[in-house]
Amino acid sequence: MTQAAAITREPYTPKGALDRLRHGDLGAWPVVGGLVAIAVVFGTLNEHFLSPENLTNLALQMAATGTISLGIIMVLLLGEIDLSAGSVSGLCAVVMAILSVRQGWNPLVAIVVALVAGALIGLLHGLMFTRLRMPSFVVTLAGLIGWQGLLLYLLGQGGIVNLPFDGFVAKLSDTWLTPLAAWLLTLVLVAVFAASNLVTRRMRLAADLPVAPTWWLGVKVAGLAVVLVAAVAVMSADRGVPLLLVIFGTLVVVFDLVLRHTAFGRWMYAVGGNVEAARRAGIDVRRIRVLAFVLSSTLAAFGGILSASRLAAVNQGSGGSDILLMAIAAAVIGGTSLFGGRGRTYAALLGILVIQSITNGMFLLSVDSSVRYMVTAAVLALAVAIDSLSRRGGTA
Incomplete structure (x- = not known):
């Protein structure tokens, strides 16, 4: 497919993710796991x-x-x-x-x-x-x-x-972005991501297509927010984004x-x-x-x-x-x-x-x-x- x-x-x-895994489609998970391993190994050394x-x-x-x-x-x-x-x-x-x-x-x-x-x-x-x-x-x-x-x-x-x-x-x-500009950009990205998913969800419902549960949308938005906030916080501690x-x-x-x-x-x-x-x-x-x-x-x-x-x-x-x-x-x-x-x-x-x-x-x-x-x-x-x-x- x-x-x-x-x-x-x-x-x-x-x-759907479990179904993909059962069919051998691992998606980005091996890469994410690799990044975590790299961070642990080199961060320790x-x-x-x-x-x-x-x-x-x-x-x-x-x-x-x-x-x-x-x-x-x-x-x-x-x-x-x-x-x-x-x-x-x-x-x-x-x-x-x-x-x-x-x-x-x-x-x-x-x-x-x-x-x-x-x-x-x-x-x-x-x-x-x-x-x-x-x-x-x-x-x-x-x-x-x-x-x-x-x-x-x-x-x-x-x-x-x-x-x-x-x-x-x-x-x-x-x-380099100023701290204010970086945080505003983060807020905009999270808001746009959430709005995009909501619009997609409504369009799928209108077309009588299956949709993800609402709580899963919240998990995805929260996950993106955590990643972006962590990245901006780390880079703002140096010269900025x-x-x-x-x-x-x-x-x-x-x-x-x-x-x-x-x-x-x-x-x-x-x-x-x-x-x-x-x-x-x-x-x-x-x-x-x-x-x-x-x-x-x-x-x-x-x-x-x-x-x-x-x-x-x-x-x-x-x-x-x-x-x-x-x-x-x-x-x-x-x-x-x-x-x-x-x-x-x-x-x-x-x-x-x-x-x-x-x-x-x-x-x-x-x-x-x-x-x-x-x-x-x-x-x-x-x-x-x-x-x-x-x-x-x-x-x-």
Whole structure:
């Protein structure tokens, strides 16, 4: 069963959760358990790990790669892959930096042009995949190499473009919400979440569809409130809630709403679950696939801009190193299926939180990076194994 069908048929209730568990669908619980284990282990080994300063740094670090991971989720939902996301993020960041610094363009205009460039790259990938019937692996692998080459060409012999520390782009990563703004934002988020669930409940009742009990809605709202209050309290004890985290969180929420409450989102899940059935149902499969690649590259471009903001520069290594691998790993570890048709945008948030926590904890313990790679690989392999077993249980 695709996630779209599950959402339409039955709300998330305690009984529904137990049914999903019996059928092998563990949801986000393994990731949550992993985060608790990481917090306990590293918090015990190093008292600085759970300090407000370190947790605030952790929130700041995960925004850029998490945004790229959010884009990768769009193509993973279709059962495809985008290997070019890292190179696209670096290239679009370079385009933004060259236009704003060397050409003297307004930073906002330069950002928009960079995002448009990312969207056009995604459009090209999507057309090559759908029109030429080239495997997405080959299309985006060529993109990984080609866009990296264009990045080096644009940078030229200098190899680096520094962004003004007091400029708009650099300020994105050095802006913090005041305590009042953070608490007001928390109140608004909880209120919107509660209102959204109430509206959904009334619509389901009006359509004579099953609904969760009222007390369960209260539990969900209270749970969200506890998590947000704890996060804001911890970060407010240091510099405050970083703007980058707010931007990333907003993207996660917006795309989750799009996937769960729009026709486009249902079509995405339908195409990922069964292409032929989606085609027979009248869904324009080709257009959905192209849009998925456009979204992936656009979000990769935005992630590259956020990364450039943190470094206040772009260079020949922008979008390189292990950014692509970490973005893909975050999506899979967070619960997005490699087989398509199942996953939520919150996978990007949960997955990148797991990866960054492991990286951060090992850094505090002065563990060699080789060990970090091996641990991350083991976590990724475990996530894929759980996904495979879950699918086997669901079809049994």
